[in-house]
Amino acid sequence: MRPLVEYEGMNNSLFAASAVDLTIERIRALAARPDQVESLTLEYKSEYSSSLVTTIAAMANTYGGMILVGINDKDEPGTERVVGVDAQETIDQIVSGCSTILDPPWEPAFFNVPFDDGSGRSVVVIRVDANVAPRPLLVKLKAPIRLSGRNATADRARLLQLAREEPSAGVLPMGQNVMSPNLDRDVEGNPTADFILRTGINLPMGEAGAWRPLSERAVAALAQALNNSAFPGALQTLGHGAFSSATGFRQHGHNRSRTARLVYQAISRSPVPHPVEAVVTIGLPEIHGSSSTAATARVTIDVISRVRRYADSVENKVVDGKGFRYPVPNLLYLFEGMLKTAVDPKVVAEIARITDIDPALVAQPRELHLVADRQVKELLYSDVLQEIPGAGASAGGVFRANPALDLRVAAERQEQVDDWLRQLGLDAGLTGMEALVEEYRAKAALNV
Template identity: 80%
Template structure:
């Protein structure tokens, strides 16, 4: 889900966050989100439709249409609403099934609440019928499954075809030279898994859509973030363009920083979009988008004195890594990038999930990779050459503060896993400095 409220704990569901969601000009009803002012019989149909599709969230107590100067969040009697919905689910659904209810009270004495109804398609006995029909969810509205769709639902194994909330990403490997030694300082990888729309499941990637994705990547925060790794010492790059393995169902877009040293590409970024093959795969196969960043700045610095201090072994400053990770996450939630990915896979943009996992693999111990100012090694703490970093599902990476919080958490974890203290103070100092500049 693109909306972090779906995965947030009950304690993190506040009326402030709900008001902020409802006030977003780009937040409209979609495959996975609907607003209801109050209980109605159509609410049960929407629950069943989401259950038979990708799941979703319904907020009761919010006007479905926004009017200038009018607060959309009107509230409802939580207990009465929950009782009606639960009763309707037991009486109307075949088999009987209930979603999860989370009442979120107003911060006043009105007694009103917004009722958050979460429909987790992983837990539904599909197809879920109502009045002997199987509703499905289209973009912002409900429809009815035809015979083929109904048969697919009936043949599904439990949880088949539904993306887990955690987006698993395969761990990367460092490229190696002919002697078998690592050919880069480190590689970072994040990515997402995506459902496939009807057209996206059979049509090949078009040159136009791949070119449009490359353009949005070049216009995103990604290139500037990649430049921070080399302190701007390389001013030219190829930009994102097709390179390497590209086929009708796979697009590989590569950014390369350029230098005139023996390390011609100090920094590379590879965005790979892989659609499931038309033949030999199930109807529930998913697409993947993987983002890799390969850095050779340490090797570059050894041969070119524009980076670091002469005569000293180069190490990566922590602020550079903070900027890099923030740039990557900003790119993954950039509305234009999301729109292009959704277009390629023929799905609603709301189904383009936020990345929930990051991998780091280094050619040496992390404590030997980082600049040590402000950091202190913990005796006998052991070695770490990277790690897997999971995201907080309650954070919305589209929000600048949430994005920075996630990046800061990952960097703090990196320091602790590497057996270093002082990372927390280092991160706080950097954030204070950047705030003072703005």
């Protein structure tokens, strides 16, 4: 069983939890939270009814979601909220309803979560995955869609959009399809940085988030969450002593009513004033008179490093006379810091608040881009990395994440980072990266 420590404060999200982690304790904790009301992706039902099947269709036609059967939708004083149901009877009713009411017939995933008091009652967890549902799902020749805490009927434009989707096409490229970054260049066309790293996620938009401008308070809260995350420490390590102070994340550059740009800058008195920069950008979609519920927000996390240029500017020529090279453990720590920040509960909560969705819908990064100003093998330092003769060159790459890994769990996040470093080494035409990473992990374990 996975450790639950990493899930604390993650709004008790059950949508992504494995079956073994679906416990009545976690469900009771979710139901007890005053902020976990019915929403775009969450609904409570005390028992089965035909409206439950309509909600399944509505979630399938929108962003998916979760229905908990056996929980009263209102938490009233003096009444028990988690009441439970007969699991087998309820699941049979849901299956029958999905078969007779939905067009085409379709079943979501069901999980029976029994009480721990011997009563024989359970909460039935229904997970609606919009990426695998046949869309549109119709109820009485109409396509229900999900709004914040309620169901509605798709208008003509939304119905046509659903009907035109390719079979098995993803509703939302959650965490995928992050646009590759470009290195900034000077007036002569030369790169101004050693490399840029980018990861990011794509997000659905809640009903209010689709029309309202960004909240200054919410953007400031996100900046504070970023400053309190693992990100600044990782950036400091990447700097390798190139700076002693930094601005912290704050609004800088292109900020508009639907775009927030938060920038962290290292401070240096050298000709390279910012050896390390990080930019977190949230872009809400521009919607003009559209009633579509498929609007997508984007979050990108960029790290721009100029540490090699800083070292050259102060004549700090080290490592075999070829200039500064990045120690592999520094990159390892940077990768981990970026991923840990992207799944940090407080960061996730603020992103969810800005986009008006449940924190459970904030996807995990599934892609990392690297663009360098030279061959990657010329940027890395280690006395155990060896060039493979005739292997060619690489000035970057796209690193995919294993979708089976939960990046909120430290061990699985570490596994992903290690895989990315191995790919980085091989793509650069180097051997020895696997042994180097294993050695670092072993030393780190001894120091715990």
